[in-house]
Amino acid sequence: MAESAGANGAVSTPAERSGVQQLKNTPQASVLIIGGGINGVGTFRDLALQGVDVTLVERGDYCQGASGASSHMIHGGIRYLENGEFRLVRESVVERNALLKTAPHYVKPLQTTIPIFSTFSGILAAPLRFLTHRQHGQPRERGAFLIKAGLTMYDWFSRDGGAVPRHRFAGRKVSLAQLPDLRPDVRYTATYFDASVHNPERMTLDVLRDGLAANPEARASNYVSVVGRDNGSVLLRDELTGEEFSFTADVVVNATGAWVDGTNDALGGASAFMGGTKGSHIVLDHPELLAACAGREIFFEHTDGRIVLVYPIGDRVLVGTTDIDTDMDTPPVCTPEEVDYFIELIGHVFPAIVVQPANVVYSFSGIRPLPRHDDTQPGFVSRDYRIEKREDTAGGRAVTTLSLVGGKWTTFRALSEHMTNDVLAILGKQRTTTTAGLAIGGGRGFPTTPSGEKAWVTAHVEPGLTTDRVEGLLTRYGTRAVDVIDYLRAGPDELLASTPELSRRELAYMVDHEQVGHLVDVLIRRTSIAFRGLVTSELLHELGGVLAPLLGWSGDTVAAEIELAERVLRDSHHVSSEDLVA
Numbered sequence: 001m002a003e004s005a006g007a008n009g010a011v012s013t014p015a016e017r018s019g020v021q022q023l024k025n026t027p028q029a030s031v032l033i034i035g036g037g038i039n040g041v042g043t044f045r046d047l048a049l050q051g052v053d054v055t056l057v058e059r060g061d062y063c064q065g066a067s068g069a070s071s072h073m074i075h076g077g078i079r080y081l082e083n084g085e086f087r088l089v090r091e092s093v094v095e096r097n098a099l100l101k102t103a104p105h106y107v108k109p110l111q112t113t114i115p116i117f118s119t120f121s122g123i124l125a126a127p128l129r130f131l132t133h134r135q136h137g138q139p140r141e142r143g144a145f146l147i148k149a150g151l152t153m154y155d156w157f158s159r160d161g162g163a164v165p166r167h168r169f170a171g172r173k174v175s176l177a178q179l180p181d182l183r184p185d186v187r188y189t190a191t192y193f194d195a196s197v198h199n200p201e202r203m204t205l206d207v208l209r210d211g212l213a214a215n216p217e218a219r220a221s222n223y224v225s226v227v228g229r230d231n232g233s234v235l236l237r238d239e240l241t242g243e244e245f246s247f248t249a250d251v252v253v254n255a256t257g258a259w260v261d262g263t264n265d266a267l268g269g270a271s272a273f274m275g276g277t278k279g280s281h282i283v284l285d286h287p288e289l290l291a292a293c294a295g296r297e298i299f300f301e302h303t304d305g306r307i308v309l310v311y312p313i314g315d316r317v318l319v320g321t322t323d324i325d326t327d328m329d330t331p332p333v334c335t336p337e338e339v340d341y342f343i344e345l346i347g348h349v350f351p352a353i354v355v356q357p358a359n360v361v362y363s364f365s366g367i368r369p370l371p372r373h374d375d376t377q378p379g380f381v382s383r384d385y386r387i388e389k390r391e392d393t394a395g396g397r398a399v400t401t402l403s404l405v406g407g408k409w410t411t412f413r414a415l416s417e418h419m420t421n422d423v424l425a426i427l428g429k430q431r432t433t434t435t436a437g438l439a440i441g442g443g444r445g446f447p448t449t450p451s452g453e454k455a456w457v458t459a460h461v462e463p464g465l466t467t468d469r470v471e472g473l474l475t476r477y478g479t480r481a482v483d484v485i486d487y488l489r490a491g492p493d494e495l496l497a498s499t500p501e502l503s504r505r506e507l508a509y510m511v512d513h514e515q516v517g518h519l520v521d522v523l524i525r526r527t528s529i530a531f532r533g534l535v536t537s538e539l540l541h542e543l544g545g546v547l548a549p550l551l552g553w554s555g556d557t558v559a560a561e562i563e564l565a566e567r568v569l570r571d572s573h574h575v576s577s578e579d580l581v582a
Helices: 018-025 038-049 078-083 086-102 125-132 144-157 172-178 200-214 257-266 287-293 336-349 409-427 450-460 467-489 504-514 519-526 537-551 555-573
Strands: 028-034 054-058 107-116 168-171 188-197 219-222 224-230 233-238 244-254 277-284 297-301 307-313 316-320 360-367 385-394 397-406
Touching: 018 219, 018 244, 028 038, 028 409, 038 054, 038 200, 038 409, 054 200, 054 224, 078 086, 078 144, 086 107, 086 144, 086 188, 086 409, 107 144, 144 188, 168 172, 172 188, 200 219, 200 467, 200 504, 200 519, 224 257, 244 257, 244 409, 257 397, 277 336, 287 307, 287 316, 297 336, 307 336, 316 336, 336 360, 360 555, 385 409, 397 409, 450 467, 467 504, 504 519, 504 537, 519 537, 519 555, 537 555
Parallel strands: 028 054, 028 244, 054 219, 107 297, 244 397
Antiparallel strands: 107 188, 168 188, 224 233, 233 244, 277 316, 277 360, 297 307, 307 316, 385 397
């Protein structure tokens, strides 16, 4: 995790961290979940809904690790068909279709186009890849025949959902009419639909808040790490104050992603389950490339055989991804070599569009929580998951640890259901409700059409809240924006001078309801300001000034928080100090 607060050295000292105080006041629960990515948070929500007294801790901020470094896609995983992972594809398609309905405020249909430059290429290599899970010799580009077969099977897996249209093929003439900037030697394009999640960080918060609201005994705190065992208890540390305390649970769920083995080691049960790979992305401010995509994801095989993507998110373009074996002790960052690779792959499909490193406004990188794979090539490692169980007796108490190995964004609900069922069985409890079809946070009552969204916005415009401001709140919070608007009304408010996207009372709302621990949390995980390359020096200083009285920061702490934000943006996201000039 590249931004660990403790590792970066800056310490916030809020006047009161109610979440941590609750843990110290009642230092026990039936279940302790370690890890605040989407799978840990999803399991937290499900257990809370079953009436289980469950506690979740996360050593950094929620969705700070791999969950926040994804390709922002909710997809069935068409390429997993080639690895024979049919169960995973089926589950992924079902969950994708469901999320389009349960989280429509964040999960949107994504029209995806594959440019194809040959007809029969790759037919002989495909069966060998399927049987051996390895690339043999030089990569052979998949031609129209193979892609057609894969998409036909993909449609078959989607047949029950009814949420997305079937795929379609187009020849060269139609393809270039629709996407005129494509390589002129394109022979076909294949177009199908998946989905995207434009703000995975906020969706994770939504799932977390649903869990907290479902059960008064459910508790969660970010910036709390596991540092060891204390007889039969887990030793926790508040990463914002350095204070350590013991916590007791009957079941421990280790959902720390690529760091599962390190967490197990801290818990006294060494394991060797994980073998994560690094995946990086860049975000471009490039109007010409944005227009060339025509609102579609361009999904294709690059010359090295890697499946890559280029697609618009708002007024920016996301490009990814790499798949590189990595050292777990090295913080994942997007390297200059990876940036060059991304620029090269854009030229592979859009040769006339010039992209420079200066167009990169943000980059990010994470470590996929893949299983240990020894000599298996990264692209062939299973994206499915499994749950490892360990039973211990310590301090006269029986403790069961469940370690999550693998997992992907799209299937978090189904995975969480599986993990919850395992936990309930250990506790001797029965499931009382299901999360299938359950609306997520601000997706409840979210307008189903563009005209419905416009009507919702118009209905909530009032003095002090312009149309643009209400649109921004609806985008950020979904229908939870109603609660935010009520909060804004309750006191004097004004927009920040450095951005029209935030106001003083909205920041207070984030502090009160969303566990802001560091200034950088607001920039990266409570808003998309950093992702879009809109952070300025003026904004950093204004945010520090507004957050200081809300979080009990001294002048020295404000300066340390600004310095931390600058360092995280520079070292983890390649946003230089020159880019922050107001």
